[in-house]
Amino acid sequence: MTSYIGTATSRIDGRDKVTGTARYAAEFGAPDLAYASLVTSPIARGRLKRLDVTAALKVQGVITVLSHQNRPSMADNDKAYKDQVAPRNGSPFRPLYDDGIKFSGQPVAVVLAEDLETASYAASLVHVAYDEEPHVTDITRQRYNGMALKAPAKPRGDATKAFSESDARHEADYFVPIEHHNPMELYASTAIWNDGRITVYDKTQGVQNVHGYLCGVFECDPGDIRVMSPYVGGAFGSGLRPPFQVALAVLAARAISRSVRLVLTRQQMYAIGYRPAMIQRIQLGAKADGSLNAISHDAVTSTSEYEDFHRNETTWSSLLYRSETAKYDHKLVRLDLPTGCDMRAPSAATGVYALEAAMDELAEALKMDPIELRLKCYSDRDQSNGLPFSSKNLRECYRQGAETFGWSRRNPAPRSMREGHEFIGWGMATGVWEALQMPIAVRIALTSNGHAEVSCATADIGTGTYTIMAQVAADMLGLPLEAISIKLGDSTLPQAPVEGGSWMAASVSNGIVTTSQAIRDDLLKLAQRLPGSPLKGRSGDEVVLANGAIALKTDGRDATAIADVMRSAGIDRIEREERTTFAKDDAHAHNTHSAIFAEVRVDEDIGVIRVTRVVSAVAAGRILNLKTARSQIMGGVVWGMGMALHEETLIDHRFGRMMNANIAEYHVPVNADVHDVDVIFVDEQDEFVNPMGIKGLGEIGIVGVPAAIANAVYHATGVRVRDLPITLDKLTRKA
Amino acid sequence: MADSNTPVAKASPRSSPMQQISVALTVNGVRRELEIAPWTTLLDALRERLGLTGTKKGCDHGQCGACTVLLDGRPINSCLALAVMQDGSDVTTVEGLARDGTLHPVQQAFIDHDAFQCGYCTPGQICSAVGLISDGRARTRAEIREAMSGNICRCGAYPNIIAAIEEAMKAT
Ligand code: FES
Ligand code: FES
Numbered sequence: 001m002t003s004y005i006g007t008a009t010s011r012i013d014g015r016d017k018v019t020g021t022a023r024y025a026a027e028f029g030a031p032d033l034a035y036a037s038l039v040t041s042p043i044a045r046g047r048l049k050r051l052d053v054t055a056a057l058k059v060q061g062v063i064t065v066l067s068h069q070n071r072p073s074m075a076d077n078d079k080a081y082k083d084q085v086a087p088r089n090g091s092p093f094r095p096l097y098d099d100g101i102k103f104s105g106q107p108v109a110v111v112l113a114e115d116l117e118t119a120s121y122a123a124s125l126v127h128v129a130y131d132e133e134p135h136v137t138d139i140t141r142q143r144y145n146g147m148a149l150k151a152p153a154k155p156r157g158d159a160t161k162a163f164s165e166s167d168a169r170h171e172a173d174y175f176v177p178i179e180h181h182n183p184m185e186l187y188a189s190t191a192i193w194n195d196g197r198i199t200v201y202d203k204t205q206g207v208q209n210v211h212g213y214l215c216g217v218f219e220c221d222p223g224d225i226r227v228m229s230p231y232v233g234g235a236f237g238s239g240l241r242p243p244f245q246v247a248l249a250v251l252a253a254r255a256i257s258r259s260v261r262l263v264l265t266r267q268q269m270y271a272i273g274y275r276p277a278m279i280q281r282i283q284l285g286a287k288a289d290g291s292l293n294a295i296s297h298d299a300v301t302s303t304s305e306y307e308d309f310h311r312n313e314t315t316w317s318s319l320l321y322r323s324e325t326a327k328y329d330h331k332l333v334r335l336d337l338p339t340g341c342d343m344r345a346p347s348a349a350t351g352v353y354a355l356e357a358a359m360d361e362l363a364e365a366l367k368m369d370p371i372e373l374r375l376k377c378y379s380d381r382d383q384s385n386g387l388p389f390s391s392k393n394l395r396e397c398y399r400q401g402a403e404t405f406g407w408s409r410r411n412p413a414p415r416s417m418r419e420g421h422e423f424i425g426w427g428m429a430t431g432v433w434e435a436l437q438m439p440i441a442v443r444i445a446l447t448s449n450g451h452a453e454v455s456c457a458t459a460d461i462g463t464g465t466y467t468i469m470a471q472v473a474a475d476m477l478g479l480p481l482e483a484i485s486i487k488l489g490d491s492t493l494p495q496a497p498v499e500g501g502s503w504m505a506a507s508v509s510n511g512i513v514t515t516s517q518a519i520r521d522d523l524l525k526l527a528q529r530l531p532g533s534p535l536k537g538r539s540g541d542e543v544v545l546a547n548g549a550i551a552l553k554t555d556g557r558d559a560t561a562i563a564d565v566m567r568s569a570g571i572d573r574i575e576r577e578e579r580t581t582f583a584k585d586d587a588h589a590h591n592t593h594s595a596i597f598a599e600v601r602v603d604e605d606i607g608v609i610r611v612t613r614v615v616s617a618v619a620a621g622r623i624l625n626l627k628t629a630r631s632q633i634m635g636g637v638v639w640g641m642g643m644a645l646h647e648e649t650l651i652d653h654r655f656g657r658m659m660n661a662n663i664a665e666y667h668v669p670v671n672a673d674v675h676d677v678d679v680i681f682v683d684e685q686d687e688f689v690n691p692m693g694i695k696g697l698g699e700i701g702i703v704g705v706p707a708a709i710a711n712a713v714y715h716a717t718g719v720r721v722r723d724l725p726i727t728l729d730k731l732t733r734k735a
Numbered sequence: 736m737a738d739s740n741t742p743v744a745k746a747s748p749r750s751s752p753m754q755q756i757s758v759a760l761t762v763n764g765v766r767r768e769l770e771i772a773p774w775t776t777l778l779d780a781l782r783e784r785l786g787l788t789g790t791k792k793g794c795d796h797g798q799c800g801a802c803t804v805l806l807d808g809r810p811i812n813s814c815l816a817l818a819v820m821q822d823g824s825d826v827t828t829v830e831g832l833a834r835d836g837t838l839h840p841v842q843q844a845f846i847d848h849d850a851f852q853c854g855y856c857t858p859g860q861i862c863s864a865v866g867l868i869s870d871g872r873a874r875t876r877a878e879i880r881e882a883m884s885g886n887i888c889r890c891g892a893y894p895n896i897i898a899a900i901e902e903a904m905k906a907t
Contacts, residue, residue, distance in 0.1 A: 010847060019842065020787075117775060184855040184887065186794075232853060233853045462851075462852030628849060630849070631890075637891070663794050663799050670884040670885075670886075671897070674880075
């Protein structure tokens with residue numbers, strides 16, 4: 001029975017969010033709460049020489065100042081600091097561990113005081129002297145000094161030779177700067193002290209990841225720490241790994257045996273993680289008819305001096321289009337910055353930007369329509385391994401997207417369309433992401449009053465997890481949505497992976513199905529004991545829970561109310577916890593796809609760029625909630641606009657310091673930047689990816705958008721800008 | 736390495752006590768009296784002293800709008816206002832918009848139009864929208880977008896925020 005899945009259901013946590021009752025990490029307290037404030041390093045590399053806390057300690061209300069010199073003990077091995085999603089190679093950063101300075105913005109002391117203002121004032125009185133060492137923070141200067149990484153796919157044929165023999169060729173560098181997630185909620189942890197045990201309210205995408213990390217770092221029993229995160233004010237990947245403030249809040253609570261709250265400033269958050277800058281070189285060669293005969297994609301990305309963080313930027317060009325030959329290369333550069341981290345569609349937002357901007361340039365060289373070129377190279381198989389896709393309705397994305405956008409009315413010549421003092425440009429691009437799922441456990445407690453509580457240690461970071469969980473549970477248990485309550489964001493709940501990679505909707509939904517089936521089977525056994533039960537001899541697959549009753553699937557007749565079944569069995573509660581794993585489907589490639597169409601208007605005189613229309617047509621399997629799904633894609637489109645036109649973290653390389661570490665000078669799109677965004681979900685049934693055919697939406701929304709906008713800017717102005725963001729000064733600069 | 740012989744330093748209150756000032760505010764219709772340091776912002780007074788955490792801190796620098804409240808009916812960034820300077824004012828926060836359990840039309844429209852995702856910018860957006868509607872100057876979609884551009888939504892709910900405000904405008 002399906003009555004909620006697939007509908008445009010409003011968020012079940014909506015009322016809490018619009019009334020201000022939803023509480024985030026910094027909004028839990030305790031009577032003995034102390035406030036923490038950080039002192040951070042202004043140098044990028046070296047050692048802390050001297051720490052003078054005299055003046056800070058003189059301020060009334062200051063409790064203590066913690067540093068590496070007087071902190072409580074912490075683990076002394078890398079393994080303890082490696083969280084679930086830490087890079088395989090390297091030594092994770094250990095906050096307040098010793099006198100070494102690895103990046104500008106590194107915390108070196110924690111001031112604890114009776115109130116917030118006193119803590120931050122006293123932090124300004126801590127004097128620190130450093131021994132500075134030379135640092136390197138500029139990726140462009142290190143471009144040729146990177147370490148080689150394993151390519152995501154084997155090369156095919158001789159791409160160098162094929163490229164040189166191609167009828168049409170395009171070759172260029174594409175640059176993406178450092179970008180920061182900047183979720184609206186400040187990174188915060190409140191550690192509530194309770195006789196040696198600590199409950200931490202934390203801003204995280206994975207309570208159990210943080211829990212495991214804290215137990216390792218502080219060498220304590222799992223029962224001594226509990227991590228809670230009922231609401232998360234955005235994260236976008238920055239909350240996958242435990243940020244330093246959670247370790248410091250717990251460290252401080254242990255030092256003073258009191259509850260402690262530590263909220264980072266917006267500026268301090270810039271040291272948590274970011275999308276690393278990258279330089280990509282693409283070569284595309286094609287025959288005169290548009291069929292590709294050479295793809296070559298080289299990427300240079302950066303990491304810290306202490307950990308090897310990277311994703312595969314080139315993997316996307318290895319799978320998307322048919323090409324006779326292909327080769328890939330990825331080099332990793334070490335810089336004196338904190339380790340980067342995953343940020344919405346890591347590697348795809350960037351790698352596909354370069355590929356799809358290059359495809360537009362190739363289409364122009366071929367004098368071909370950009371969609372036609374993509375259809376010419378369309379592949380029903382993952383080109384990197386030859387596997388057919390479990391489903392791929394990208395063709396329909398192109399068709400429906402183009403029709404909604406009105407693409408057929410496009411005059412292909414640059415600078416050919418205008419209205420008033422503005423040039424109009426139309427561009428398009430393809431998007432691709434992977435469809436994943438992870439093992440997960442879900443507990444359901446059904447009570448005879450017709451209520452079910454569904455719990456799992458997952459997170460809702462704004463994605464709508466609460467709501468889709470309730471929808472799936474309501475449908476599977478045959479109950480109204482209002483009869484379902486959801487518990488998540490608590491490390492003591494059944495096991496869940498971190499919420500990321502767009503895998504949570506598929507994982508938790510299938511997990512709910514598994515546990516609901518166990519509940520159904522329990523109910524069936526009880527029902528069969530009733531005298532004259534029509535369900536006698538039937539198996540679980542033959543019955544369904546619907547309208548508060550258990551009935552035969554075939555005709556829905558002979559229904560017995562669940563309440564009656566439970567009452568006659570003399571029980572008022574059935575509780576089941578089941579773990580769901582997913583069979584490996586080695587016969588297919590699993591991906592989501594999209595086609596994005598963008599309209600920009602560029603002022604003829606001053607070059608101001610406005611994105612006036614975006615159509616995003618998405619093929620992502622089964623859509624659970626049309627309302628929240630649309631919002632996910634819309635949010636991704638807004639992120640793509642930011643990436644194309646606004647976002648860039650600037651470093652002053654003389655100091656190795658981020659210069660615009662705030663939300664006024666790091667530009668993100670605001671309301672006036674966003675006009676019409678049209679989201680289309682193309683029908684896509686997938687019987688292989690997982691039993692429910694869900695593919696996930698968190699990442700696909702951004703992928704391709706920066707290229708579609710960049711291509712539209714070219715179409716409007718005739719100027720190719722290949723280093724993001726496309727700011728108006730770049731439209732008039734001399735090459 | 737940590738030196739375990741170094742004791743955890745304890746502060747001795749040697750400097751002069753921070754002067755506290757009495758302030759009376761009407762918050763969501765209730766008179767609240769506070770003894771407060773002159774450097775405490777209205778935002779921190781609401782969140783840390785009055786337990787009204789519906790008003791959010793996103794930057795503390797007047798850059799994001801998450802801390803927007805209505806001061807005598809007008810939207811302001813409460814992170815840029817010192818609590819002691821608001822003595823005698825009337826403050827409405829997101830907690831004070833619903834009446835007897837019935838949501839304010841803007842709140843309801845935000846739910847109906849899915850005008851948020853993570854919800855962190857939402858109280859600020861809603862207070863700005865309520866101020867905008869009662870001010871009555873922004874009428875067209877472009878004007879609303881412009882007027883709402885002091886409230887950043889990193890989740891990118893902007894088109895839905897506009898749809899919600901347009902609907903609430905019709906209803907009021
Ligand atoms: S917290 Fe006040 S404007 Fe950001
Ligand atoms: S809803 Fe998340 S920032 Fe607006």
